[in-house]
Amino acid sequence: MSNTSDEQSMTPAADTAAPGKKVREFTIMLGTEGTGQYGRPWIATDWMRLGVRQYAPGRFRVRIEVTLTEIAVLNAFFPRSAGWKQPGDGGQRRYSTTVAGEPALRKEFGDIISPLFLQTIGFDPETDIGPDAPQWFRDLLRAPTETAVETTVNEPAVTTAPKQDLDGLSPAELLAIARAEHVPGANSRWGAEALRRNILAKRAKVAAEQ
Helix, strand or coil: CCCCHHHHHCCECCCCCCCCCCCCCCCCCCCCCCCCCCCCCCEECCCEEEEEEEEECCEEEEEEEECHHHHHHHCCCCCHHHCCECCCHHHCCEEEEEEECHHHHHHHHHHHCCHHHHHHCCCCCCCCECCCCEHHHHHHHHHHHHHHHHHHHHCCCCCCCCHHHHHHCCHHHHHHHHHHCCCCCCCCCCCHHHHHHHHHHHHHHHHHHC
16 A cells, blocks of 8 residues: 555554454455455455455455355346456456545445345354454444434335336436335446346345245
8 A cells, every 4th residue: 555645544443353253264365366465355254255455546446256156146236337347257256346546435335335235245243344444444334234224213215116117217317216225236337227127126126025
């Protein structure tokens, strides 16, 4: 890391594992070239490992390593249409993307991290946060749970467009619906087609669970 304002805020937070709780082993992520520049993952679960490296001043690469059984489940969170390399690209079993600047990095994770995402990856806040994860990232991981509780108690029901109405909507309207229906990873970089596809996929999943 270079001596920039990014470096200070990317400093690992203090390790706060609960006493007596089984500690997960956070081995170094080697990356495509095997250099180990990602260091230890910021998140490690039975489903995936997520790491970040700064490969140039103010430029970051995010890498999510998965196994073959998890790819179908995680595709909706890291779509190619949003700039994510996919498992199989270059012979690598990972998702990855590059981000310019820490504000953009924080926004990228803010768009991805949600109660549904954390549930999908089997996240346990007591064991799965890596010791190298900076404090702002840890705060993001806590926020979805707190927001979910507030939403359940305080927010009125959100009325969304019927399925047949999606084809006539603009990307901005589709994004509003996607966020209201908690579509994982929905963000302004998705095109109309990706938004419609992921809204319908989320609705199908909800219907199947009812």
